[in-house]
Amino acid sequence: xxxxxxxxxxxxxxxxxxxxxxxxxxxxxxxxxxxxxxxxxxxxxxxxxxxxxxxxxxxxxxxxxxxxxxxxxxxxxxxxxxxxxxxxxxxxxxxxxxxxxxxxxxxxxxxxxxxxxxxxxxxxxxxxxxxxxxxxxxxxxxxxxxxxxxxxxxxxxxxxxxx
Amino acid sequence: xxxxxxxxxxxxxxxxxxxxxxxxxxxxxxxxxxxxxxxxxxxxxxxxxxxxxxxxxxxxxxxxxxxxxxxxxxxxxxxxxxxxxxxxxxxxxxxxxxxxxxxxxxxxxxxxxxxxxxxxxxxxxxxxxxxxxxxxxxxxxxxxxxxxxxxxxxxxxxxxxxx
Numbered sequence: 001x002x003x004x005x006x007x008x009x010x011x012x013x014x015x016x017x018x019x020x021x022x023x024x025x026x027x028x029x030x031x032x033x034x035x036x037x038x039x040x041x042x043x044x045x046x047x048x049x050x051x052x053x054x055x056x057x058x059x060x061x062x063x064x065x066x067x068x069x070x071x072x073x074x075x076x077x078x079x080x081x082x083x084x085x086x087x088x089x090x091x092x093x094x095x096x097x098x099x100x101x102x103x104x105x106x107x108x109x110x111x112x113x114x115x116x117x118x119x120x121x122x123x124x125x126x127x128x129x130x131x132x133x134x135x136x137x138x139x140x141x142x143x144x145x146x147x148x149x150x151x152x153x154x155x156x157x158x159x160x161x162x163x
Numbered sequence: 164x165x166x167x168x169x170x171x172x173x174x175x176x177x178x179x180x181x182x183x184x185x186x187x188x189x190x191x192x193x194x195x196x197x198x199x200x201x202x203x204x205x206x207x208x209x210x211x212x213x214x215x216x217x218x219x220x221x222x223x224x225x226x227x228x229x230x231x232x233x234x235x236x237x238x239x240x241x242x243x244x245x246x247x248x249x250x251x252x253x254x255x256x257x258x259x260x261x262x263x264x265x266x267x268x269x270x271x272x273x274x275x276x277x278x279x280x281x282x283x284x285x286x287x288x289x290x291x292x293x294x295x296x297x298x299x300x301x302x303x304x305x306x307x308x309x310x311x312x313x314x315x316x317x318x319x320x321x322x323x324x325x326x
Contacts, residue, residue: 003221003283004167005254024294040253043230045243049303056219056256058166067206080208082287085294090203091168091285093219093256097297120166122254124245129300130310131187131248134260137292140212147293 007120025112032113052127059092170283188275195276215290222255
């Protein structure tokens, strides 16, 4: 069985190299734009009331799948691909929660971008606090990691640091 | 451009009718199982440490796309499809955050299921509190709705109420 989708738009960012792209939105202050193809622009109605968006996109540069992989956040340990957010997934779909700055026609300005330039956008969903916020969360291997360590394991938001 | 994926598994739930399926995980106490196809089971390593999972799945019964739609949570108003979580999306991908109860081989027991039986599973991502939790969230039209009203607009978790 094959499930096929068509991009609804393209993500534009200042990141053209995976090595200098922030590894999570939460560590990124970078702005970017979402160009929604005109035929889908009517679906943006009412979106301006939301402060945060969930983006689903295709990791177009992902290469092959690895069922066990070393996460960028902790390169010393191999983890199952479903326990990390790495792009080398069986189905290379990325998920980022970004801040919506504004909408003009079919162009959305967002911040907190951790996504490569020219990435195909598959879906936008509103981040709805009572649905998407969870308390009493155990975050597995991430709980044992210092957050600053995770941030520094990736590139800086400005993409200046090599690693 | 077409992007094609293959299911990594199947979601099993007690819900066989969309009309009696809970409209959001947060309102569902129902349990279900995720059957991961054996060839992907190695990717489940380390997942048992997470209390919550983000599921991406294919709305296999979605039918056609509607760019403007009345959400189940507020059937009186038409909203843009990207401002709601309705299944009639250009790319019918669903997102649910469920509670992980346990893993045995390639079978995951979860609760908070709001998904139809036999839904193809596309990806599992760990819910990571510092990445996926957001504060200072404006949730657009949902903010104006009473949460109990949203729950009652959908089916009860037990699927007993018609609407």
